[in-house]
Amino acid sequence: MxxxxxxxxxxxxxxxxxxxxxxxxxxxxxxxxxxxxxxxxxxxxxxxxxxxxxxxxxxxxxxxxxxxxxxxxxxxxxxxxxxxxxxxxxxxxxxxxxxxxxxxxxxxxxxxxxxxxxxxxxxxxxxxxxxxxxxxxIPFYKRQQRVTLKDCGRIDPDDINDYIAHGGYQAIAKILFELKPEDVVKEVLDSGLRGRGGGGFPTGRKWSFAASQPGPKKYVICNGDEGDPGAFMDRSVMEGNPHSVLEGMMIAGFAIGADEGYIYARAEYPLAIKRMRKAIADAEALGVLGQGVLGTDFNFKINIKEGAGAFVCGEETALIASIEGERGMPRPRPPFPAVKGLWACPTIINNVETLANLSAIILNGANWFKGFGTPSSAGTKTFALAGQIQNTGLVEVPMGMTLREIVFDIGGGLREGKKYKSVQIGGPSGGCLTEDKLDLPLDYDELLKVGAMIGSGGLVVMGDDTCMVETAKFFMGFVQNESCGKCVPCREGTKQLLALLTKITEGKGTESDLDLLAELAQNVKDGSLCGLGKTAPNPVLTTLRYFRDEYLAHVRDKKCPAGACQALKEYYIVPEKCKGCTVCSRVCPADAITGDKKQPHVINVDLCLKCGACMEKCKFGSIIIR
Known part of the structure; x- marks a missing residue:
């Protein structure tokens, strides 16, 4: 030891x-x-x-x-x-x-x-x-700047000595023997580090609130409840460099005067949880965690709480309720957790990526960290690239890099010759960025100006065959299922938003529905209790703002320009291409296709079930969607 x-x-x-x-x-x-x-x-x-x-x-x-x-x-x-x-x-x-x-x-x-x-x-x-x-x-790696992920592909996550060989636990040693708690808070505040899990609140400012609170007991919580569709940044850090998270929690604990912490990780991350548990046991056995860290009077205990997969538990107060054994539902704020959090004690909550940045900031200094990114958004950010893009995976880039650079230089552009249409950023809480936003610097403040947010960092790239109304419907369906039901605006509002979007994608919507959709989305945004409800309408509002023509096509023309909405598909046989082979008529379950052999066939749209069986079997490409 x-x-x-x-x-x-x-x-x-x-x-x-x-x-x-x-x-x-x-x-x-x-x-x-x-x-x-x-x-x-x-x-x-x-x-x-x-x-x-x-x-x-x-x-x-x-x-x-x-x-x-x-x-x-x-x-x-x-x-x-x-x-x-x-x-x-x-x-x-x-x-x-x-x-x-x-x-x-x-x-x-x-x-x-x-x-x-x-x-x-x-x-x-x-x-x-x-x-x-x-x-x-490889182009995928060339433009990246790895700080958080620097050691994720270099060290054995199950070997604490490998972490130490690469400079691990030197940051906690530095603050224990050289710095005071207020020095650590100031260094993090000066670095410009903002929370990497959602809204981007300044980390040092949050710490200063908790540090100033009286009381013998305070807590640090690591939020590993990463629930955005397509996001896996925090999971990769916990799996690939678990000790960086533990060291970050200890740095935070020293700064605010806490002696205990919780890692709240979703149970769907079994490998991450397994490696975090081993990391805690190894760190305690070595004396860099637990009682009397490195022979000092600093004590810090870390517990792991497995979440049941509720998206709302990513919200701070709902997460606290879950750790306390209650149902994961948000609580009104104020008081904020930094004042009254876990078991009514001052508590700071930072996500995995935020904590994993701390050791590098302490060892290299605030000015070093500010050397990356923009004046208002310092450092780097990890993004999970998904969707219709050539290179999917996890990337880390300086804040302020443009969407164009990420999608086309790192991601390699869209696959299968598709044309760029939009990126959904920030998951269900984010918004859609259109082609004219490709040169927008990706930082917290610039994204808020266009109705989006970085969120945890999910980037879902969509091509021209993606229906934006259907996309809004997908994300609304997700948040409606994940709403805890505590407040009426979110519980009922998201349900009605989903119903309106479903109505539109089924070809039953009207132009007045679009006005109602916008009004209701704003009401949900303004009236909901927590961040889930307040940001749930973002995909609706941004798609209405940037793809209104697509909505109008659905309600006026009863057409889906992308050909994605099943109810609005109209299958058509091109007479010049049809050979009259009768294969399509034989596979049609509704007997909607008629025609003589070796003569062009016709589809009765009133009978057509829009199952696509005819198009799948046609060898001549004569059946299209129009």
Whole structure:
């Protein structure tokens, strides 16, 4: 057990020296996505094959090793999820994509025994058609600036000594032996760090509120209840670098005078929870967490609370209620949690990404952190790229980078030749950004000006075949299901908004419904109790604002311009293309297609069920949607 800062520094040097014994390190991504695709089998096979050749370096990071060798380790998420399982070689930076267990012998023969590469496992740039050998050369990684995710693909998340070898727990040591609580609050305030989980409230200001409160008991809560569709930033940090979260919580605890914390993580994140539990146990055993941290009088205990998956528990007061054993429902504010939070004690709540930034800020200083981003939104932000985009995955970029750079330079543009239409940013709480917003800097204040928000950082990219009314309906259906029901505006308002959107997508809407939709959305926004209800109408309001023509087509012409709304699809047979083969009429379950053999057929739209069976079976492309 470490009982001083000097012992921690000594352990770091010893662990770093042990790592230096590895002449090559093979890192197999063990994030959820890669694990689901078989990466642990790849890891086991590589380790076995290298051991059979007598080349494996079984590195114990706290003891001397007898010989140089090749290290094989798991790591956290590398970010490029669609290309997983990923295997990276250090120090060369060689990256293999979509690796399977059957590829391992070839990998060992080429890249371990003969210093060559397996060409078919390299990333191929879809623009140039060229194979790319190293991670840093891949466009997906080139424009990124990793701070939070810096070690997620470099260290073994299950090995505390690997974290220490890369500078882990040096930040908590620095504040325990060099700084006062008020110094830490000031440093974080000066850094400009804003909450990465939603509204972007200044982290240092929140801490100052809690620090000024009297009382012997205070709490720090890590909000890991990441519930936005398509978002997995916090999950990846907890899976890939759990100790950075623990260290961040201790820094926060020291700053406000707290001796206990809770990690609130959704139960749908079993791998993240497993690694967080191990990290807590290992940190306590080593003396960098728990009673008398590093021989000082600072005590800090961390508990894990598994949430049941309620989206509303991402809201601070609902999360607190859940930890207390109550139903996860929001409470009126004020008092705010910093004054009266968990069990009526002063409490600060920061999300995973916010906490994971803290050690770097303490070690490098506020000015270093402000060197990234914009004057009003300092630092970097992680985004989860999803939807109709070439490169899906997790990216970290400086705040203020434009949407165009993220979607086209990092994301590679839209796949299958689709034309960009919109990006839904911030999940159900966010809004849609149209083509004319592609050069908008992505920071907190700029997005608010256009009716959107960064939220937790989900980016769902949509092409020209996406119906924006249907998109608004999807997100409204999500928040309506997740509404806790405590306040009338959210409980009933979201239900009526969903009913109106459903009516419109079924071709039964009127122009007056659009006015009612806008009025009701604003009322829900103004009257709801918590952030869920107040932001739930954002997708409706932004799509009404930027895609009103599409709404009008649904209510005036009873057409869906994107051809996505099932009820508004009209199947049509192009006479010039129809060969009269009768296949379509034979598969039609409603007998809606008629015509003589070898003559153009016709679809009776009144009988058509719009099932699409005819289009699927037609070999001549003669059936279209109009």
């Amino acid at each position: 470490l009982k001083s800062r000097e012992e921690l520094i000594s352990l770091q040097k010893k662990a770093k020296a042990a790592l230096d014994q590895e002449k090559m390190r093979i890192l197999v991504c063990a994030g959820t996505g890669c694990v689901a695709n078989g990466s642990l089998k790849v890891y086991a096979s590589l380790k076995k094959l290298i051991a059979e050749k007598g080349l494996l370096a079984e590195v114990n990071l706290v003891e001397e090793v007898s010989h140089e060798g090749i290290g094989v380790n798991i790591s956290g998420c590398h970010g490029f999820c669609q290309m997983g399982p990923l295997v990276r070689f250090e120090p060369s930076g060689l990256l293999y994509c979509k690796v399977q267990e059957s590829d391992c012998e070839e990998i060992i023969e080429a890249s371990v025994a003969n210093d060559s590469v397996v060409e078919r496992l390299l990333y191929v740039n879809p623009t140039t058609g060229e194979s790319v050998k190293t991670q840093d050369e």
